[in-house]
Amino acid sequence: MQTLTVIKIGGNVIDDPAALKRFLTAFSTISGAKILIHGGGKVATQVAAKLGIETTMVDGRRITDQPMLDVVTMVYGGLVNKQIVAKLQALDVDAIGLTGADGGTVLARKRPVKDIDYGMVGDIEEVDSGQIQFFLRQDLTPVFAPITYSKEGDLLNTNADTMASAIAVDLVRHNDVTLVYCFEKKGVLKDPNDDTSVINELTPALYADYKMAGTINKGMIPKLDNAFKALESGVSKVIICHADEVGTAVSQGAGTTLRK
């Protein structure tokens, strides 16, 4: 079975041109089939503000109304995605920028309104792994913006972490999949103030211990819960590492590796 590395890169790297360049250079050294999913960064919020579009938050979560969806489509689907693709081409990676609408790769459903109307936000219904696999066989490197589409022909804003794990999980039928979350820390830390305190390996049992002890808490918990779910669904391993170290993390190990 061929190996496939699915990598999610967060907004903080997108926002820093030098960091993005370092990441893309490291990404280009990863051998074998690979897929990149990028987050948004602050550019969308800045562009929205300049266009006079207000950012509406409910319970700390962003609401995507139609004007905000247009901004997200412009910035994530256009500016960020195409700049990454052009830079990867210059690094000899045959990248192809996609949203879930392109080739019908990631179909979603507008989130039903319960207590909160999130607006044009998509919950993923189906990944077309055959279509994505077809790009990989052609030695193309898909670069996904966190946007999906509905059967009705609407674009939908979608969480990039969720999109990465959905794609990784769906492609296990064709590949031995490693899922990598890149961020600004060197891995999951025992002490958030000490960058050298990286936990090298996490199993569900170790994870439970760290949570119990309060070593792992808050923001990392939903991320790690999702990561362990991906392992349960057939992903071989999940790596959480610094964006700069993605090359060595995949080839030799760096950051935190999660195993079943």
Add this chain to the structure above:
Amino acid sequence: MQTLTVIKIGGNVIDDPAALKRFLTAFSTISGAKILIHGGGKVATQVAAKLGIETTMVDGRRITDQPMLDVVTMVYGGLVNKQIVAKLQALDVDAIGLTGADGGTVLARKRPVKDIDYGMVGDIEEVDSGQIQFFLRQDLTPVFAPITYSKEGDLLNTNADTMASAIAVDLVRHNDVTLVYCFEKKGVLKDPNDDTSVINELTPALYADYKMAGTINKGMIPKLDNAFKALESGVSKVIICHADEVGTAVSQGAGTTLRK
């Protein structure tokens, strides 16, 4: 040899949601392999103005500085392209939105500075017809935004008419190609004030006569010169028609058909 229809749609249709919907519905009825290249429309100028980016014109031509290129990438490569793709998906057309950077499909070179520095504008160097052909064989319908890329990893603004004819000409090695320019008139008119005065067929000889008589003049001349060049380069026929009539124009003939 399989038939391929390469269709260019102009900005005026992009700017009118109802007209765009009619066009996409007509486009979806065209059988066989097809490629869409869309222009930009006024949205980019409007977004640039709101973002406080000035539009610089020299001798009536727009200069693409880096901030303007970012806007073009957002609006053409993001908003317009992805909205078209999502709408085509809902019409059962398996569309894939591309710039020239995606899959390395259309490589260009930054236009050299002579009298005027056009900025980040690309002159097409090479179309990767093998890559595009690979999408077509998978029953994908490429939808191109008028943006290319350079070997150095820069995105470049590129004329949509030129991009359409370059793609059409390069794909003649694999296909029997019809090139269609859609606009807001029913075809090339004998009398610009009479929409029923469509010239049904143009040959180089007839074209020379009409030019001599002054019937065809001004803005149509560069468009038609390019169209006849595409015929010289192996395209089987060129159709110039109203966006609403693209379906019947391709299947039964409507508008103006150019032949060698």
